[in-house]
Amino acid sequence: MIGLFSSTLYAQEVQSDYEIQQTFKEQYANYEQKVENVSSPDSAESLIESIKQFDQNYSKHKELLNKALYPDTYEEQIENLKKSSIRTLNKVETITEQQKQLNKLENQLASYEQDLSQLDQQTDSLKTAIRQSTESEKELSNMVREYRQSLEKRDELILTFIDSMVVTYQNMDLDAFQEIENYDQRSRIKTNDALKLIHDISEENIKILQRNASNLQLDDYMRMAEVNYQFQTMWNKLGDKIHEVYEGDNADMLAENINSNLNEWNNLLQTNTVKAVKEYFAQQGIEADTFESAEELNGALHSYLDKKIKESKDNRSEENYSDLQKFKDFWDRVEVQWTSNLAHANVLSREQTSELNQKVDEWTQIAQPRSNNILVYLLGGSVLLAVALGVMLIRQKKNSGSA
Amino acid sequence: MKIFIQTVTMISVVAAVLLTGCKQSMVISEVDYSQSIESVLQPDENGTVEDIKHGLTFNIKPIQYAETQDTSSVTTKQVRYIRGQEGYYYITAPSYKNVYVMAPEKGKLVLKETLKVSDEGIEKPAFNQRMTHIQLLNRSTGEVWKVNAESIVKEESQMAQGEVN
Numbered sequence: 113m114i115g116l117f118s119s120t121l122y123a124q125e126v127q128s129d130y131e132i133q134q135t136f137k138e139q140y141a142n143y144e145q146k147v148e149n150v151s152s153p154d155s156a157e158s159l160i161e162s163i164k165q166f167d168q169n170y171s172k173h174k175e176l177l178n179k180a181l182y183p184d185t186y187e188e189q190i191e192n193l194k195k196s197s198i199r200t201l202n203k204v205e206t207i208t209e210q211q212k213q214l215n216k217l218e219n220q221l222a223s224y225e226q227d228l229s230q231l232d233q234q235t236d237s238l239k240t241a242i243r244q245s246t247e248s249e250k251e252l253s254n255m256v257r258e259y260r261q262s263l264e265k266r267d268e269l270i271l272t273f274i275d276s277m278v279v280t281y282q283n284m285d286l287d288a289f290q291e292i293e294n295y296d297q298r299s300r301i302k303t304n305d306a307l308k309l310i311h312d313i314s315e316e317n318i319k320i321l322q323r324n325a326s327n328l329q330l331d332d333y334m335r336m337a338e339v340n341y342q343f344q345t346m347w348n349k350l351g352d353k354i355h356e357v358y359e360g361d362n363a364d365m366l367a368e369n370i371n372s373n374l375n376e377w378n379n380l381l382q383t384n385t386v387k388a389v390k391e392y393f394a395q396q397g398i399e400a401d402t403f404e405s406a407e408e409l410n411g412a413l414h415s416y417l418d419k420k421i422k423e424s425k426d427n428r429s430e431e432n433y434s435d436l437q438k439f440k441d442f443w444d445r446v447e448v449q450w451t452s453n454l455a456h457a458n459v460l461s462r463e464q465t466s467e468l469n470q471k472v473d474e475w476t477q478i479a480q481p482r483s484n485n486i487l488v489y490l491l492g493g494s495v496l497l498a499v500a501l502g503v504m505l506i507r508q509k510k511n512s513g514s515a
Numbered sequence: 516m517k518i519f520i521q522t523v524t525m526i527s528v529v530a531a532v533l534l535t536g537c538k539q540s541m542v543i544s545e546v547d548y549s550q551s552i553e554s555v556l557q558p559d560e561n562g563t564v565e566d567i568k569h570g571l572t573f574n575i576k577p578i579q580y581a582e583t584q585d586t587s588s589v590t591t592k593q594v595r596y597i598r599g600q601e602g603y604y605y606i607t608a609p610s611y612k613n614v615y616v617m618a619p620e621k622g623k624l625v626l627k628e629t630l631k632v633s634d635e636g637i638e639k640p641a642f643n644q645r646m647t648h649i650q651l652l653n654r655s656t657g658e659v660w661k662v663n664a665e666s667i668v669k670e671e672s673q674m675a676q677g678e679v680n
Contacts, residue, residue, distance in 0.1 A: 126657040128641030130553045130595075179551035 132173050133180035139166060140189060147197050153208055156201035163190075163197050214357070217280045221309055224273045231266045232316055235259055242327065256327050263320065263332060267339045270313060274346045277306060281350040281357075307358035310347065311366045314373035321380040330388040333381065334450050337457040340381055344374055382406055382458045389459070396438050406459045410468075417471040424479045436479045443472050548602035553642040555595050562589040569598075573624055575608070581629065582611050597642035597649055603627060603664050605649050610636040614651060616664050630667040632660065 127135065143163055150156045167190050170177065177186040238259040242252065317340070347354075347370060355367045386409050393400055400416040403409040420439075423432050446454065446465065454460040460468070554571075556564040562576040575594050580586045596606040604617040604624060613631055617624040632640075632651065639654035642662075651660040651667065661668045 125639070126652060126654045128553070128652050128654060129551075129643045130555055130641055131654070133552055176551070 129176050132170075133177060136170050136173070136177055136180075140193065143193055144196075147193070147200050150200055150204060153201060153205045156197065156204050160194070160197045160201060163193055166190075167194075213280045217276055217306065220276050221273075221305060224269060224276075225305075225309055225312075227269055228266065228313070228316075231262055231269065235262045235266070235320070238262065239323065239327075259327060260329070260332055263328075264335065267335055270339050271342060273309070273313075274342050277310075277346055277350060277354070281353045305358075305360075306354050307363060307366050307370075308360065310354065311370050311373075313343070314370050314377065317377055318373055318380065321377065321384055328384070328388065330385070330392050333385040333388050333457065334453040337381060337385065337453040340377060341452075341456040347374065378458065385454070385457045385459045392442065396442065398435075398439055398442065410460060410464050413468050414471070417468065417475060421471065421475045421478065424475060428479060433479050436475055439472070440476070443469075546602070547600050548598050549600040549644050550598040551644055553595050553597040553644075555593060558589050558591055558594060560589060562586075562591070564594050566596075578606060578608075578615050581615065581626075582608075582613060595640060595642060597644060599644075599649050599664065601664060605642055605651075605662060607632075607637070607640050607642075607651070609640060610638060611640065612636040614662060614667060628665060630662060632667060 125131075143159075143166065146159055150159055170186070170190075174186045181189060238255060242255050242259060317336075321336075351367065351370070355363055358366070360366070383405075386403065386406055389409060390403065392398075398416070401412040403412040416439075420432060420435060423429070424436075446460075447469065451462060451465050454465065455462050550569065554566045554569060556566055558564050558575045562574045562579065563572065564575055565572045575591050576586045576589070579589070579591050583590065591608045594606065594608050596604050598604050602619060604619065606615045606617060607613065612633060612635070613629050615626060616628040616630060618627045619625075637651075637653045637655075641652045641654055643650040643652060649662040651662050652658070659670045661670050
């Protein structure tokens with residue numbers, strides 16, 4: 113029994129001081145390598161536990177190891193190892209979270225892509241139907257309305273897509289992302305087709321603006337200006353990250369195309385919006401000077417308002433007041449809803465809107481027909497006179513009674 | 516004349532004292548030469564071992580000859596040595612029967628003592644530095660010996676692993 117115990121005891125080789133420090137150094141280097149290579153939070157956590165055990169095993173040889181590790185100390189080395197293992201855990205947790213978000217986005221993108229494709233097909237077929245339509249005016253008008261509604265849905269979907277992109281990418285740590293790729297020497301982490309989808313959306317938006325101008329109204333363009341602005345903001349903020357994460361080979365080309373598409377989109381939106389304002393004025397009977405560009409629109413609005421203010425000053429007519437009402441219908445929407453959109457569409461800057469606003473206010477103040485005010489004053493004066501006469505009459509009666 | 520003799524004597528005494536003072540060498544006592552951890556070295560084909568960390572290079576062949584009476588080729592695959600507190604080098608190798616205590620001198624190591632460990636030799640020897648002595652360990656069996664410059668004593672009851680001093 114004792115013999116068995118002894119042989120078991122010495123079956124494992126006894127370590128000398130030299131072997132202890134050698135084994136420590138080897139295991140330490142091994143742990144450093146593991147810390148470098150760890151790629152999941154679970155393995156990082158078990159590594160941290162393993163390092164704690166490593167410390168427990170060797171802390172009893174601290175004095176010996178201090179001599180072997182001089183000028184470093186055992187405690188410094190173990191502390192460094194523990195700190196770097198915790199840093200790695202944090203890093204892989206961040207990366208895992210990022211990957212989860214990207215996977216989630218991947219699913220969302222698939223759904224957006226499908227929905228957008230359906231909507232694009234729907235709008236295309238509606239457009240074709242409108243073009244080929246021999247139906248009644250009412251029927252055609254319904255089709256156009258439906259078409260505009262499907263474009264509105266598409267814009268809502270794009271805004272949702274933008275939200276998803278912002279949530280996923282804005283806190284993404286690209287350095288951590290790159291490092292984990294280096295650890296595992298994996299190919300680019302499977303992510304998503306975000307860049308491709310952004311590219312496709314930007315292409316489709318241009319097509320919509322190019323082909324369907326005649327069926328769209330100012331409301332549509334103002335909504336599109338908002339979407340465009342959000343889309344560009346998202347791209348400017350996150351474009352580099354989305355580009356970096358994209359796994360396809362043609363990332364540079366797609367990013368370049370997106371940039372040029374956005375420029376074209378801006379130009380088209382500006383041109384189409386100006387045209388839509390022109391059509392709106394024609395429909396509403398707002399007789400401004402003719403304009404073909406954003407700059408000319410601003411000039412036309414100023415000259416229209418100057419003319420109307422002068423008219424009001426010279427002769428406050430019902431006709432002038434009626435023109436004011438028509439213009440105010442338009443301008444109230446500009447003030448309340450569209451100031452930002454017109455600025456984003458490069459049609460009217462905020463400063464230009466503000467200058468025009470002052471003229472609209474001036475016109476409003478002087479365009480009120482004078483007769484209305486006189487009637488109010490006369491009525492007020494009559495009431496006051498009646499009250500004064502009544503008081504005087506009562507006093508006279510009292511005086512004659514007491515006498 | 517008496518004054519002259521007294522003056523000459525005084526000058527001689529002062530000169531003798533000064534000259535004696537100049538010849539005195541400085542001595543630093545209580546020097547600890549101990550090496551914390553043994554060195555494990557591989558001899559090259561000529562039997563030379565080089566310890567870069569401790570700045571020591573020597574040839575193992577004389578020790579190999581003392582151990583095997585053969586220097587036709589270098590048969591020692593590994594040399595293990597440690598320096599004790601008093602400055603002696605304790606040298607052995609796997610399967611050697613002895614520990615060689617060598618005293619460092621100008622450009623040489625001089626054998627001070629050959630300490631017999633066993634007739635069979637130790638297959639896996641190792642030295643540990645302890646407070647009062649050097650410990651020789653048989654890593655295969657866990658046997659330990661207390662070694663100093665003059666003697667080696669097997670320690671029956673002590674386990675190498677737990678022992679620090």
